[in-house]
Amino acid sequence: MPVKGEDLARAYWAFDRALGGRRPPTRSQMFAARRPFVVWLVAGIVWWGLFIILLEGEVLTALGIGMLLGGLLAMFARIERGRQRRLVRLGVWDGVHAHSVGETRAMDKRRIPGENLRPLCEVLAHFAEHDFEDSEWEIVDAALPGTDIERDTWYSHRLAGRRSLTLRIAAVPDSRDVYVEIHGVLGGRGKFLLAGVLHVLGKYRVS
Numbered sequence: 001m002p003v004k005g006e007d008l009a010r011a012y013w014a015f016d017r018a019l020g021g022r023r024p025p026t027r028s029q030m031f032a033a034r035r036p037f038v039v040w041l042v043a044g045i046v047w048w049g050l051f052i053i054l055l056e057g058e059v060l061t062a063l064g065i066g067m068l069l070g071g072l073l074a075m076f077a078r079i080e081r082g083r084q085r086r087l088v089r090l091g092v093w094d095g096v097h098a099h100s101v102g103e104t105r106a107m108d109k110r111r112i113p114g115e116n117l118r119p120l121c122e123v124l125a126h127f128a129e130h131d132f133e134d135s136e137w138e139i140v141d142a143a144l145p146g147t148d149i150e151r152d153t154w155y156s157h158r159l160a161g162r163r164s165l166t167l168r169i170a171a172v173p174d175s176r177d178v179y180v181e182i183h184g185v186l187g188g189r190g191k192f193l194l195a196g197v198l199h200v201l202g203k204y205r206v207s
Contacts, residue, residue, distance in 0.1 A: 025084055033081035036074040044070025114176040116201040117144075121157075121167065123197050124182065127190060129161035140169070147171045149179045 025033070032039050048066030055062050112120065118137055125132035143155040149170040159165045165184035172178060182194070 024087065025080070029080055030084070032077040033084050036077035036081070039077045040067075040070045040074035042070075043073045046070075109179065109181040110198050110202045111172065111177050111179050112198070112202045113205045114144075114171075114178050116206050117169065117178055117180070119206045120180060120197070120201055121159075123194075124165050124167055125159050125161070127194065128159040128163045128165045128184075130159040131161075132159065140167075144169060144171055144178065147178075148173060154181070 044067045046066070047069045048063050051062035051065050052059060117140070121137060121140060122132050124130075140155070140157050143157075147153050147155050147170040149172050152170075154168045154170045156166055156168045159167065163184065165182060168181040168183065170179045180198075182198075
């Protein structure tokens with residue numbers, strides 16, 4: 001059975017995802033993706049200087065090797081540019097803010113009634129395209145009594161699908177309410193919808 005181009009593309013993106021390719025870019029990655037020519041020029045000069053020393057003054061040979069290696073890095077910068085554009089299309093990254101490795105921005109923090117916590121988990125799972133089952137809710141529910149907003153003791157629960165969102169929860173003492181903090185990256189439309197959901201869940205009790 002012949003291998004189609006779409007199959008190769010899906011395999012490539014699956015491999016990319018396994019290596020953390022859905023992670024929003026750092027500042028250096030953003031710079032490289034936007035300026036591959038600068039990457040090629042700077043890297044080429046650096047390699048050129050290094051190989052002049054290693055080749056004992058062979059200037060032209062060192063220049064050729066330097067420009068070749070610099071061009072290789074520039075090619076990776078162009079690939080990174082394509083990856084970043086895809087993250088924007090998928091709504092995983094806003095296309096503007098840089099992130100440190102492993103960092104995600106807190107999109108919202110709100111106090112909600114405790115009975116609204118499971119509906120919120122299911123809404124976030126929908127955004128992340130993650131299957132949220134009863135067994136997973138039992139884990140969240142069991143972890144809640146060990147949290148305390150006054151002691152800054154939180155429980156973090158990761159919802160990973162096509163997107164990755166992290167829900168942090170902390171119980172409010174002498175109350176059935178909980179504080180929720182949502183970390184992750186959503187596009188503008190996703191942030192707008194999520195803000196609306198949190199407003200409703202914070203103001204009304206879902207029965």
